[in-house]
Amino acid sequence: MVGRQAVRRPKRQRASHMSVPDTERPAGPVTPQTPVVSNYGLVLTVCILYLVGFLTGITVLVGLIIAYLQRDRTDRVSQSHFQFQITTFWIGLLYFFLGLLTLHFAVGVLILLWWVVWTVIRCVKGLLALNIRRSHLKSQSFHLTR
Numbered sequence: 001m002v003g004r005q006a007v008r009r010p011k012r013q014r015a016s017h018m019s020v021p022d023t024e025r026p027a028g029p030v031t032p033q034t035p036v037v038s039n040y041g042l043v044l045t046v047c048i049l050y051l052v053g054f055l056t057g058i059t060v061l062v063g064l065i066i067a068y069l070q071r072d073r074t075d076r077v078s079q080s081h082f083q084f085q086i087t088t089f090w091i092g093l094l095y096f097f098l099g100l101l102t103l104h105f106a107v108g109v110l111i112l113l114w115w116v117v118w119t120v121i122r123c124v125k126g127l128l129a130l131n132i133r134r135s136h137l138k139s140q141s142f143h144l145t146r
Helices: 039-056 058-070 076-101 106-131
Strands: none
Touching: 039 058, 039 076, 039 106, 058 076, 076 106
């Protein structure tokens, strides 16, 4: 053992040391990176998730979460669209539960049918307004009109 040198193994980092920020990079101004998906792409994604939600159900919740998270981080036009989509979800949920509660009566089927038509029309109107970069003026109304 006289002629052999001891092999040093590097120390393993503990999990607590892994959360230490990287100080190897020079400090300086940080340039903001462009997002992978634009604001208009996210608005379009939420509309599509709402429409697919008629088949799956869960995608509506994913769209709602995206709309809530992006509502305050975007430009004015996209912000009005996200608010429009959030309002569409909550009013649509009200229509849905009202239709389910009255399903034993003939009016429940009509309410559920109205809910589907109303939601599809609002999504299409939102997509058309998004296409020409126009904001929703009355994003919190029950009406189908602008």
